[in-house]
Structure formats: structure tokens, C-alpha cells
Amino acid sequence: MPSLFSNQVVVITGAGRGIGAAAARIFAQEGAQVVVNDLSAEPAAETVDAIRNAGGDAIAFPGSVTEPTFAEQLLQAAVDAYGKINVLVNNAGYTWDGMLHKMSDEQWQAILDVHLTAPFRLVRAAAPHMREVAKAEIAAHGQPLEPRCIVNVSSTSGLHGNIGQINYAAGKMGIVGVTKTIAKEWGAFGIRCNAVAFGYIDTRLTQAKEKGETIDVNGQAVALGIPSTALGDDKTRFIPLQRAGSPAEAAGGIILMASPYASYITGHTLEVTGGSGI
Numbered sequence: 610m611p612s613l614f615s616n617q618v619v620v621i622t623g624a625g626r627g628i629g630a631a632a633a634r635i636f637a638q639e640g641a642q643v644v645v646n647d648l649s650a651e652p653a654a655e656t657v658d659a660i661r662n663a664g665g666d667a668i669a670f671p672g673s674v675t676e677p678t679f680a681e682q683l684l685q686a687a688v689d690a691y692g693k694i695n696v697l698v699n700n701a702g703y704t705w706d707g708m709l710h711k712m713s714d715e716q717w718q719a720i721l722d723v724h725l726t727a728p729f730r731l732v733r734a735a736a737p738h739m740r741e742v743a744k745a746e747i748a749a750h751g752q753p754l755e756p757r758c759i760v761n762v763s764s765t766s767g768l769h770g771n772i773g774q775i776n777y778a779a780g781k782m783g784i785v786g787v788t789k790t791i792a793k794e795w796g797a798f799g800i801r802c803n804a805v806a807f808g809y810i811d812t813r814l815t816q817a818k819e820k821g822e823t824i825d826v827n828g829q830a831v832a833l834g835i836p837s838t839a840l841g842d843d844k845t846r847f848i849p850l851q852r853a854g855s856p857a858e859a860a861g862g863i864i865l866m867a868s869p870y871a872s873y874i875t876g877h878t879l880e881v882t883g884g885s886g887i
């Protein structure tokens with residue numbers, strides 16, 4: 610039976626955990642061949658194992674999206690394995706929070722690197738595999754022969770700002786402008802580009818900081834999560850659906866924007882928030 614992403618190749622960054630892992634599994638269930646990136650090999654391999662155990666097709670390509678030459682390597686690996694790229698999802702990321710008056714240049718830059726510079730480099734590196742291929746198809750056949758799109762991950766912290774997240778808000782709002790620019794530059798080649806802005810999704814980024822989860826940033830362990838004092842007891846009070854979203858529900862927004870049902874949607878930022886901020 611044909612599925613939403615039959616014969617499509619999807620590259621997704623930060624897909625070893627959380628929302629990216631959930632999206633990778635759904636893409637594979639829907640027939641895609643999936644290239645799973647994550648910072649470290651183990652979680653990427655776990656996602657690939659889960660996909661293969663369910664009968665799907667995936668490979669892992671671990672490494673940091675903030676390494677200057679990584680984008681070309683990741684996309685070449687996808688083309689070497691599967692011959693083409695249909696969907697690129699810029700999902701990898703983390704938070705390194707702090708109040709503006711205490712935030713270091715390093716903290717500011719690291720978050721812009723992962724949420725803004727890395728997606729820019731990945732899309733630029735995708736040009737030969739997506740833009741140029743589509744251009745040649747149009748020249749030869751009058752239209753692109755394959756669906757192609759990019760999905761960038763944003764956040765309500767970008768759209769509305771958030772206390773303690775000046776760096777993250779800048780990156781996540783910046784990616785909205787990047788998304789619209791790609792939509793305008795690559796629309797002529799039939800390539801769509803949309804963003805998905807998540808609200809409160811239940812992953813390690815939103816768990817209590819006291820749980821002690823960390824991420825390695827240039828050899829430094831950066832604490833992840835939100836301090837319990839900031840989370841409070843009423844963290845879902847301003848969400849109309851009154852609860853956090855699951856990683857699979859968040860992934861649903863990515864799948865929706867990449868799917869054929871979104872074939873006339875480009876440059877849009879879809880809010881997947883349970884209604885918060887409306």
C-alpha cells in the first residue's frame with residue numbers, strides 16, 4: 610500500500626531522542642528511507658534500530674551539526690546511501706539558558722550556532738542535491754519530478770520571547786526569517802520550506818533541571834532542563850489543552866508540513882503548542 614513518503618529520502622538532524630526520534634520513526638512508518646543524525650552515535654543507532662525492527666529503512670550518520678564541514682558530509686552520506694534527498698528536517702538543538710545580564714558571549718554564540726548557523730549551512734549544502742536537481746528536472750521536463758521540502762524547527766520562545774532564553778529566542782525567531790527566505794528563493798524550483806514552532810513538549814529539554822541531564826558543548830557539560838522553581842505547579846495553566854505535548858504529537862507537525870497534504874504551503878510557521886500563545 611502506498612504511504613505518505615514512499616520512495617522519499619528524509620534527512621533529520623538531532624533524531625536520536627525526543628521530537629526528532631519520533632519524527633524519524635513516523636517518516637519510516639510512512640515509507641521514507643531515513644538518515645538519522647545525532648550528536649552522538651548511541652542515540653542515533655537506537656533510533657535506527659527501532660526503525661529497522663519495525664520493518665523500516667534507515668541509516669545513522671552521527672556528528673555535530675555545528676562542525677563547519679559537517680553539513681556536506683551528512684548530505685553526501687544520504688545521497689551515497691539512497692541516491693537523493695527529498696526532505697531535510699533541521700531539528701537538532703538544545704538550550705543553554707541564562708538571564709540576559711549574565712549571559713556570556715560563548716553561551717549566546719553556541720545557541721545561535723546550533724539553531725541558526727547549522728540549519729543555514731545544511732540548506733546551503735543541500736543546494737546541489739535539491740535546488741540544482743530540481744532546476745535540471747524543470748529544464749528537461751517542465752516541472753520537478755519529485756516532491757522536495759525543508760522543515761525547520763522553531764519555538765514559541767522565538768515567536769513570543771521567553772525569560773532566560775535571549776540566545777534561544779534569537780535563534781528560533783531567526784530561523785523563521787531563514788524559512789521565509791528559503792521559501793522565496795527555492796519556490797521557483799518547487800521546493801517548499803516551512804517552520805514548526807513547538808510550545809511545551811515533554812522531552813529532556815523541558816524536564817526538571819535537577820534531574821541532571823547534560824549535553825556536551827565543546828567538551829563542556831551544559832545542564833539541560835528547566836529549574837523546578839521556574840516550572841512551578843501550574844506549568845500547563847496557559848495551555849488551552851492543559852497539558853504538555855508528547856514527542857510524537859510534536860513530530861506530527863513536522864510530518865504534516867513535509868507531507869503531500871501541505872504541497873501548497875510554504876514559508877509558513879506552524880504552531881504546535883496545544884493552543885498556548887493564541
Ligand SMILES: NC(=O)c1ccc[n+]([C@@H]2O[C@H](COP(=O)([O-])OP(=O)(O)OC[C@H]3O[C@@H](n4cnc5c(N)ncnc54)[C@H](O)[C@@H]3O)[C@@H](O)[C@H]2O)c1
Pocket residue numbers: 622623624625626627628629646647648649652672673674675700701702703704723762763764765806807808809810811812813814815
Ligand atoms: N521540547 C520542547 O518543549 C521544545 C519546544 C520548542 C522547540 N523545541 C525544539 O525541538 C527540537 C528538538 O528538541 P527536543 O525537545 O526533542 O530535545 P531532545 O534533547 O530530546 O532532542 C534533541 C536532540 O538533538 C541533538 N543535538 C543537540 N545538539 C546537536 C548537534 N550539535 N548536532 C547534532 N545533534 C544535536 C541531541 O543530542 C538530542 O538527541 C530542538 O530544536 C528544540 O530546540 C523543543
